Amino acid sequence: MTSDLTTMLHARFPAQIIAAHNYRSQQTVLIKREGLLEITRALKDDPSMAFDFLMDLSCVDYLKFGKSQASAPTLTTPSPLPYYMEPKTDAETWTRGVSHDEYRFELVYHFYSSSLNHRLRVKVPLTSADLTVDSLTGLWHSADWFEREVWDMFGVRFAGHPNLKRILMYEEFKGHPLRKDYPVRKRQPLIGPAN
């Protein structure tokens, strides 16, 4: 097993890697946006890594993360809080590596190597001021629809994508519905009343 993927990447791209951790053999690296293409190309082409499969690409909006439970329903009954609303102790609080205020969004890539049978998670924090990142469609074709979905739901632009248009919602849809500041009751029907 190549349990030293993160250390290897650290040694090879010291300027691009923000943080790395290895939790229960799940290896994760946090990288700078500018180094994405360079690092992922190495992930694919380096025979010691040989990540031939981009399994998943998604995005996280940290707008309200850890700030308040304002969006959670208020409980009027004296029943105990559900586990996900209980205040967490410091030991359980997961640290992200960058500040939520500065880097509101984070792309999460999951890579898999079918020849070496190992996996790697790559995270790319993004500032809301400049939500553009390089497209990986040239390296993995599966990135095509994933990136369209992330554009549709979160509004992250992928530079170099051949066909960056909405994949789930309709073209007339305004905004990006999985952003935490999208109004939860907002409706944009094509026909019929805005129920």
Next chain:
Amino acid sequence: MVATVDTTQLNWMTTRVDAALGWARKFSIFQYPFVTACCGMEYMATATSHYDMDRFGAGFPRFSPRQADVLFVVGTISHKIAPVLRRVYDQMADPKWVVAFGVCTCTGGFYDNYATVMGIDTIIPVDVYIPGCPPRPENVLDGLMKLQDKIAQGTRAPQAPDPAQRPDELHTPHRPEAHL
């Protein structure tokens, strides 16, 4: 003196034309299944031999709206597919009926979000609502029999307005790529 007639000996009967038409129509339901989601599995279970919708004359799904009498809307309808559903409804020839199959089509079900139509009766008139998530086949057959009663009586849900008379916000935008 009143002449009495032994009706058991009669080999003819009288009826009204619309009653005869309703009786004929209720046993020849050509359905168009507009299946979008998991309710479709229950629809298939109802349609196959174990529950046998053919007993009610509804065993012959037509996949062209122009040949169908009853539109079965089976499964969640999203705002994206809503114009397609209305176009299918508009393509059906009169007389036509609509069945909302499952809670998602009745009210939106447990979906309350940016994507889902909160009940197809906001788009097209509905004759019979079959709630359930998904409804049991018995429930579907019950709804089918209620629909038969409705067909026999000749009653229908309020007609969808003439497309030309609809308010502007209800006009279907011309989007040939809508099904893509």
